[in-house]
Amino acid sequence: MAFRKAGFLSQYRFVAVVTVKIFAAFHVLNEAIASSQPCAGWSMYPTLDHYGDAVLLLPMAYWRPKILGMSNKRPERGDLVVTTGMNNPAYTVCKRVVGIEGDVVEIEPTRSLHSSKSWAQGRFLRVPKGHIWIVGDNLSNSTDSRDYGPVPIAMVKGKVTHRIWHRGWLDWTPLGSNMSYLGPSPVPPPGSVQARPL
Template identity: 25%
Template sequence: MILQTLFRAVAFGIPIGVTFLDTIGYVARVEGISMQPCLNPESNNTDYVFLSRWAVRDYKVERGDVISLVSPKDPNQKIIKRVVALQGDVVSTIGYKNQYVKIPEGHCWVEGDHTGHTLDSNTFGPISLGLVNARAVCIVWPPSRWQSLDAKLPDKRRPISATM
């Protein structure tokens, strides 16, 4: 009887858990300094964030969103960056092959907050929205850093012209 109950719990629990992780979201560890000071402001501490898959289910992101995406350089790696520009926007680049880039349809421009210490669109160009897999909603660990992550852009990294 106990084995049958345990089997039922596992048989129902695993699909529900997988569905939750695939549809709603999950907690992830943020590594590195590319998003300082927003994430991992002190190199000896690591932030954990809740990544909402639900928030990007329609591939709708906003300027200033902190998103998780598949790295265009290494498809086995996920990276966290801030959306700086959306399709139709023109952005001034930092070290990219062109000084100004108009973001093509279905793409966005992402950058790490720690300029000069990040691999981002200034390295690989505009990224396809198809690579976006979640939006970082809040810091969940450590408790001293509990906070929501609002969509905000630093003044120095705003698009030159933005579509509405």
């Protein structure tokens, strides 16, 4: 029995198919299972460094299969999430969830007299259904829900669980919640709750 040696075209086709499969598997892993997300800027300082850390993003953290009546999990207070930028959809932002649907949040809780957002002090807002309220850990230097209002849950790209790169070194620091839930939202003054986003 004689075997014919595979030609160059067959070998090229095999390499091309294997390469496409590897890239497809990497794409699925990166888009659906886990990916690294660079974060730079002052808004999440000191949780994330302004020089540019990389974090582990889990895109399917809030997804559940639609079997046996299971519904998708929703972001919780204290979660770090990556969302599509409300001011520029070409960018993503990493912020902390401080309010979920139904919560009453104070739009600007800081009391600095020099705050650029002093117009919002003492004003409250109820987070609408299907939305979350996100802010940066560095309240004095963050563009977040205090500027553009509640964020639709559909714009959440995933949950951040770990910092994996810090100041040029590999890192594996868990990034859990740094806030405690103290119970139901306090009752705001009458007439101060706005029914719709700003």
